[in-house]
Amino acid sequence: MEKVLSLPKNYKVEVIPSGCCGMAGSFGYEAKHYDMSINIGNQILFPAILKANNETIISAPGTSCREHIKHSTDRNVLHPIEVLWRARKGKSHKIL
Numbered sequence: 001m002e003k004v005l006s007l008p009k010n011y012k013v014e015v016i017p018s019g020c021c022g023m024a025g026s027f028g029y030e031a032k033h034y035d036m037s038i039n040i041g042n043q044i045l046f047p048a049i050l051k052a053n054n055e056t057i058i059s060a061p062g063t064s065c066r067e068h069i070k071h072s073t074d075r076n077v078l079h080p081i082e083v084l085w086r087a088r089k090g091k092s093h094k095i096l
Contacts (some may be wrong), residue, residue, distance in 0.1 A: 001061060001080050005095050007095070008087035013095045018045035023068035041072050049096060051072045056094045059083050 002022060005013045022028055022046050028037025048060055049074055058077045062064050066077040076084075 005059065005080055005083055008084070010090060011083075011087060011093050011095055016045055016048045016096055018043070018048070021045055021065040021068050022061075023062075023064040025064050027089070028064070028068060038072065041068060045069070046072050049075055052094075052096050056096055057083055057086075058096050059074065 002013050002015050005011060020037070022045075023035035023041075024037070027033050032090075035071075046069070049069060052058070058069060058073075058075050058078050060069060061080055066079065069075060069077045070094050088092075
């Protein structure tokens with residue numbers, strides 16, 4: 001995804017070295033796993049997103065990842081295809 005999202009010349013991609021967001025499909029929605037899923041996200045992913053300025057685009061390919069990030073950080077999260085679609089407008093952006 002880093003290479004694909006770097007295709008627009010006016011976009012700079014920063015990969016968050018976080019691994020899993022903690023949701024893993026429906027795993028993190030289950031009550032017995034909820035705290036674990038939040039703790040996994042809080043290790044690296046959520047703090048990096050919360051540090052990013054509001055102009056930074058947050059992107060994740062997985063549906064559960066996008067929902068988990070939105071729920072946990074209150075940031076909108078785009079699928080990579082949505083990012084590429086918006087790139088055609090020519091604005092510069094940083095992407096996490």
